[in-house]
Amino acid sequence: MNDGSSAPRVGLFVTCLVDLFRPTVGFAAVKLIEETGCTVEVPMAQTCCGQPAYNSGDRADTRAIAENTIEAFEGYDYVVAPSGSCASMLKKHYPGLFKGDPTWEPRAAAFSEKVHELVSFLVDVRGATRVSAKLEDTVTYHDSCSGLRELDIKAQPRRLINSIEGVQLVEMRDPDVCCGFGGTFCVKYPDISNAIVEKKTENIEASGARTLLAGDLGCLMNMAGKLRRQGSKVEVRHVAEVLAGMTDTPPIAGRG
Structure with missing residues (x-):
């Protein structure tokens, strides 16, 4: 985590569709975030946000995906996604997957607090x-x-x-x-x-x-x-x- 003495570290959650169909969006996101004074990294361990499984009622696989995502991004100051849908899954729905779990519930809550959709991050967090x-x-x-x-x-x-x-x-x-x-x-x-x-x-x-x-x-x-x-x-x-x-x-x- 950042101690305040250097640029905030942002982990970019690329999203499946951007990775597979429109990588330009990912490069654009990096450019926009860096222009606000942040450093950007793309954790290689990231996969899907789990939303397709979640919407289909598969909580077990969704939770496994969520655990992987949380572990991949825990070291960053912010987690930013160029997608309201994926950002919402990470921010709004991850905590509920771990309700009552003494180990994972607080980790999921801390993770969700760092998650932002790209344009909201630029305007609401970085003041663009x-x-x-x-x-x-x-x-x-x-x-x-x-x-x-x-x-x-x-x-x-x-x-x-x-x-x-x-x-x-x-x-x-x-x-x-x-x-x-x-x-x-x-x-x-x-x-x-x-x-x-x-x-x-x-x-x-x-x-x-x-x-x-x-x-x-x-x-x-x-x-x-x-x-x-x-x-x-x-x-x-x-x-x-x-x-x-x-x-x-x-x-x-x-x-x-």
Whole structure:
């Protein structure tokens, strides 16, 4: 742990989707965190946050994953994830897995106190009010369910987006309504999921924005896939990529 005499040490929880599908988001997160005066490390022992198992009722495997994650990140001052969904799992749901365990309950509680979603960390913890990125674009922002409802993330990304030189933020209708992804929900209930995302893409198109931003890659891949199938020209990017000025890579293509 940091004794206060050096830069805070941040352990980056990369997330499965970023690792497998969009590593650029991880590099953007490192850049943004380092710009606030922190050092960033990526523990190699990290795996999944355990949310798919947790949502499917598999508490035993979820707990095993949680123990591994806690051990991998215990030595850091902060744990930051570029995903409201994963950050919420780590922060809000890990402590309950160990309730009544005299050894693991306090470890899980201490761990959860250090966990933050990326943009919330930049604004609420490190006091960031602007970024140095420049981009001529019109963007709209989708509020992911876990980040909004469990971590109270809404104003923070908009504050930083509005600081990007050349960017115009236009709000879509119902930005805080689910996109239909919901992790395993879209697999278990594909018809309902498709109906939900169809309403979301209608609102995205109606906003007139050229680019869709959000803080959760799962949501972004879901919406990007639907937009692509509909022949839309709207580009889709993780908000970290735009805030870090890392927009040279192709936009998110989505699933399906």
